[in-house]
Amino acid sequence: MCGVAxxxxxxxxxxxxxxxxxxxxxxxxxxxxxxxxRYKAVPDSKMKGLSGLPPLVAxxxxxxxxxxxxxxxxxxxxxxxxxxxxxxxxxRMMPSRLTCCIQQAIAEGxxxxxVSATAGTTVLGAFDPLEQIADICHQYGLWLxxxxxxxxxLMLSKKHCHCLKGLERxxxxxxxxxxxxxxxxxxxxxxxKEKGLMHHCNSASASYLFQQDKFYDVxxxxxxxxxxxGRKVDAFKLWLMWKAHGSNGFESLIxxxxxxxxxxxxxxxxxxxxxxxxxxxxxxxxxxxFIPPSLRGQEENDEWWNKIHTVAPKIKERLILSGTLxxxxxxxxxxxxxxxxxxxxxxxxxxxxxxxxHVWQEIERLGADLW
Amino acid sequence: MCGVAxxxxxxxxxxxxxxxxxxxxxxxxxxxxxxxxRYKAVPDSKMKGLSGLPPLVAxxxxxxxxxxxxxxxxxxxxxxxxxxxxxxxxxRMMPSRLTCCIQQAIAEGxxxxxVSATAGTTVLGAFDPLEQIADICHQYGLWLxxxxxxxxxLMLSKKHCHCLKGLERxxxxxxxxxxxxxxxxxxxxxxxKEKGLMHHCNSASASYLFQQDKFYDVxxxxxxxxxxxGRKVDAFKLWLMWKAHGSNGFESLIxxxxxxxxxxxxxxxxxxxxxxxxxxxxxxxxxxxFIPPSLRGQEENDEWWNKIHTVAPKIKERLILSGTLxxxxxxxxxxxxxxxxxxxxxxxxxxxxxxxxHVWQEIERLGADLW
Numbered sequence: 226m227c228g229v230a231x232x233x234x235x236x237x238x239x240x241x242x243x244x245x246x247x248x249x250x251x252x253x254x255x256x257x258x259x260x261x262x263r264y265k266a267v268p269d270s271k272m273k274g275l276s277g278l279p280p281l282v283a284x285x286x287x288x289x290x291x292x293x294x295x296x297x298x299x300x301x302x303x304x305x306x307x308x309x310x311x312x313x314x315x316x317r318m319m320p321s322r323l324t325c326c327i328q329q330a331i332a333e334g335x336x337x338x339x340v341s342a343t344a345g346t347t348v349l350g351a352f353d354p355l356e357q358i359a360d361i362c363h364q365y366g367l368w369l370x371x372x373x374x375x376x377x378x379l380m381l382s383k384k385h386c387h388c389l390k391g392l393e394r395x396x397x398x399x400x401x402x403x404x405x406x407x408x409x410x411x412x413x414x415x416x417x418k419e420k421g422l423m424h425h426c427n428s429a430s431a432s433y434l435f436q437q438d439k440f441y442d443v444x445x446x447x448x449x450x451x452x453x454x455g456r457k458v459d460a461f462k463l464w465l466m467w468k469a470h471g472s473n474g475f476e477s478l479i480x481x482x483x484x485x486x487x488x489x490x491x492x493x494x495x496x497x498x499x500x501x502x503x504x505x506x507x508x509x510x511x512x513x514x515f516i517p518p519s520l521r522g523q524e525e526n527d528e529w530w531n532k533i534h535t536v537a538p539k540i541k542e543r544l545i546l547s548g549t550l551x552x553x554x555x556x557x558x559x560x561x562x563x564x565x566x567x568x569x570x571x572x573x574x575x576x577x578x579x580x581x582x583h584v585w586q587e588i589e590r591l592g593a594d595l596w
Numbered sequence: 597m598c599g600v601a602x603x604x605x606x607x608x609x610x611x612x613x614x615x616x617x618x619x620x621x622x623x624x625x626x627x628x629x630x631x632x633x634r635y636k637a638v639p640d641s642k643m644k645g646l647s648g649l650p651p652l653v654a655x656x657x658x659x660x661x662x663x664x665x666x667x668x669x670x671x672x673x674x675x676x677x678x679x680x681x682x683x684x685x686x687x688r689m690m691p692s693r694l695t696c697c698i699q700q701a702i703a704e705g706x707x708x709x710x711v712s713a714t715a716g717t718t719v720l721g722a723f724d725p726l727e728q729i730a731d732i733c734h735q736y737g738l739w740l741x742x743x744x745x746x747x748x749x750l751m752l753s754k755k756h757c758h759c760l761k762g763l764e765r766x767x768x769x770x771x772x773x774x775x776x777x778x779x780x781x782x783x784x785x786x787x788x789k790e791k792g793l794m795h796h797c798n799s800a801s802a803s804y805l806f807q808q809d810k811f812y813d814v815x816x817x818x819x820x821x822x823x824x825x826g827r828k829v830d831a832f833k834l835w836l837m838w839k840a841h842g843s844n845g846f847e848s849l850i851x852x853x854x855x856x857x858x859x860x861x862x863x864x865x866x867x868x869x870x871x872x873x874x875x876x877x878x879x880x881x882x883x884x885x886f887i888p889p890s891l892r893g894q895e896e897n898d899e900w901w902n903k904i905h906t907v908a909p910k911i912k913e914r915l916i917l918s919g920t921l922x923x924x925x926x927x928x929x930x931x932x933x934x935x936x937x938x939x940x941x942x943x944x945x946x947x948x949x950x951x952x953x954h955v956w957q958e959i960e961r962l963g964a965d966l967w
Contacts, residue, residue, distance in 0.1 A: 298631075411826070542811040
């Protein structure tokens, strides 16, 4: 695994520094992070449960992944005890707001224990300021988990790994090679810094499965640090990809995906009818509205935005029925944004400029007569 | 899915009666069962967590799978609040003991909420008496989950489905076609009876992923009832197998696996040096000791058993190094049983009598000179 860390500056995937466990996906990895944080904060909870404890509080940004809430539900923390920290206009967690939220939870007699920062948010592709968040976690003694499921792949590119500055200070990280890197589903990794903690936290030591009287070094039997029993050898996919592409190959694929995304953004910037949600995107996300000719140049009041809100779903319907393209859309209610397209590029198959042109041209073709 | 229920007597996999969700394995399915039970017992826990609640108590048998304890840890119940109910000599949960355990928990001011019965225990292949356990769950208002990961496949055989009598009364069931049925890892199903409960319990309603303004019936978008986000289409494996084999084909494969297991048991019964752990096994499990010639006919005192305890690990080492066979072994400490072999047959590849002979002959060949 060490070899995939192409970026010497942030060589975070190193067998000497991280304990790695494949998981069934990013949601599960985020749950792993929360479980470890809880075990670290209240080790007794493994045996005794949460019944007698004060409410534990977790923090993530309002642009973070919904799985943090699901984890809080499953783990008995409660979704109300996940505080959604406000983000800036680009979707990045605001450190000053995080501090306020932590102080407020303490003032309410609750016990903060976990911060999930995001490196590559789902919609806008934003990277939370990890250095500043790590400082705050250090100050208040909180576990720093980084949900880098989407953006973690940039680590493998010298050109782009600066986005993840501060990641090396995380206590745990979720990274999905099955997202931007294009590994076949499922290939998700959970990484944590403290060696042995996963085993202490998760082991059940079932003597009928994890025998210690074997003829080889049983420290290689790592199954009991997981919460799963039988598992696919998903790590093999990443290993095979790495053997096939090499670190330089990974880097080229990533740089190409980022370049295609930049090309796409610049292409639609000069097309009438396309409007970007943000001027700049940190990851390969490009979010935009398509404004049909009939709606251009009009006053952009509520009625106008109500119409725009229906454009993306309608064009998506037409794209699916015509079979030429699938592309996601969504609103972002906490930012007051109505339905817009979210277009992302990934490493496989390597996107070309022609692919990019196809995307906006199809949207233009199928949206021209709306509404 | 309905079509795989070959056994009309216990047609439990029916789209009209069960809500089905593929999961990442049996451990996760058992956790799904416990989460639903907890949500049913204390719906507020989803938002508020377990902090202010009395301790919740779960019950499983001492022969049940360790994942029930792991689930209790993750879900904030605590491993101490999983009561291991005593089993009979065959490894089946004793209903009278379950009742005692429930009453004791109530007397301690705790809140029983969940019983995980096992249909096909890992080691001995025992089937808990589901009818009687269902009666007790009904009496005390507890959720009945059945961990049928291993033995659930017998449902598809008219000849053997009697083992699962009472399964239709469960609130939830875990069944792994990737175990006895031989589907490729991973193919695990979680089933629950109350339609919509999974969605209510697990949904986060993230508007950026689960849009409601689509042109088709969004009730087919079932992703939000799961705790995972991106998932493999594991159900496809079972569907493909069923299309290839048909219900009758499944039944033949199961009957063949059970028959091969019976043949193996009868074969070693007449071989000197082989001793069965039980006279009868309900599933395809056959558990046995191999007694090397040098240890036969001696007084079976502690020292003798200490030697026997080392035989299975040594033979397993030799089997692995010779590359001819892999077979599991384990002790069963709560029954005072030292290391013994656990041999199971499954549907794929279909086991033959020659395969069965190979197994005991290899063990005999490599164990003859011990100790």
